Amino acid sequence: MxxxxxxxxxxxxxxxxxxxxxxxxxxxxxxxxxxxxxxxxKGVKDLTIISNNCGVDEWGLGxxxxxxxxxxxxxxxxGENKEFERQVLSGEIEVExxxxxxxxxxxxxxxxxxxxxxxxxxVGTTVAEGKEVREFDGKEYVLEKALHADFSLVKAxxxxxxxxxIYNKTAQNxxxxxxxxxxxxxxxVEEVVExxxxxxxxxxxxxxxxxxxLQSKAEKRIERxxxx
Numbered sequence: 001m002x003x004x005x006x007x008x009x010x011x012x013x014x015x016x017x018x019x020x021x022x023x024x025x026x027x028x029x030x031x032x033x034x035x036x037x038x039x040x041x042k043g044v045k046d047l048t049i050i051s052n053n054c055g056v057d058e059w060g061l062g063x064x065x066x067x068x069x070x071x072x073x074x075x076x077x078x079g080e081n082k083e084f085e086r087q088v089l090s091g092e093i094e095v096e097x098x099x100x101x102x103x104x105x106x107x108x109x110x111x112x113x114x115x116x117x118x119x120x121x122x123v124g125t126t127v128a129e130g131k132e133v134r135e136f137d138g139k140e141y142v143l144e145k146a147l148h149a150d151f152s153l154v155k156a157x158x159x160x161x162x163x164x165x166i167y168n169k170t171a172q173n174x175x176x177x178x179x180x181x182x183x184x185x186x187x188x189v190e191e192v193v194e195x196x197x198x199x200x201x202x203x204x205x206x207x208x209x210x211x212x213x214l215q216s217k218a219e220k221r222i223e224r225x226x227x228x
Contacts, residue, residue: 014184020149025051027052031060075098160193
């Protein structure tokens with residue numbers, strides 16, 4: 001049985017200043033909302049965040065940005081967050097932009113125990129600066145190193161008490177691979193069922209990767225509302 005935290009505050013109690021965190025989600029889909037809010041309340045500083053993007057202004061990881069709690073961001077997309085863009089242009093935050101597929105593979109490699117891999121993405125651009133470039137079958141590839149984190153914060157729809165996770169549709173995005181790549185993985189889930197109640201064929205993340213659970217209802221804000 002895995003610990004089921006009584007509050008988000010308890011769930012993030014061991015996350016200290018300077019920690020490296022992987023945070024699941026794509027835009028606002030599949031983000032661990034309550035765990036992020038608990039980090040905002042705790043006020044931890046100098047965080048390195050590994051995530052596809054940095055939320056939006058006033059929600060998700062954007063709240064940590066607003067509070068100047070993020071020292072470095074490793075991600076693939078800036079565009080939905082004006083504060084993120086401002087901090088990047090003013091030099092207030094260190095940013096490592098990575099092609100989205102490369103970011104996903106770096107995280108997957110970290111969870112799979114693969115130290116590095118070669119990819120054609122980024123060859124001949126600033127992405128390849130300072131990295132080894134090697135030719136295979138007449139084509140150049142750049143060496144990318146795996147990513148790891150002190151903590152992975154992920155969002156799942158359902159878990160059993162043993163820590164097996166099921167994600168809801170596109171909320172799978174970065175969550176499964178991040179769950180495998182963190183030293184400690186905390187899963188924010190909407191429903192916790194008894195061990196044995198989940199069909200083994202439907203489980204996305206096995207319990208071996210999960211160290212703790214937080215049951216909570218998500219607000220699920222809309223990232224961009226378009227009306228006519």
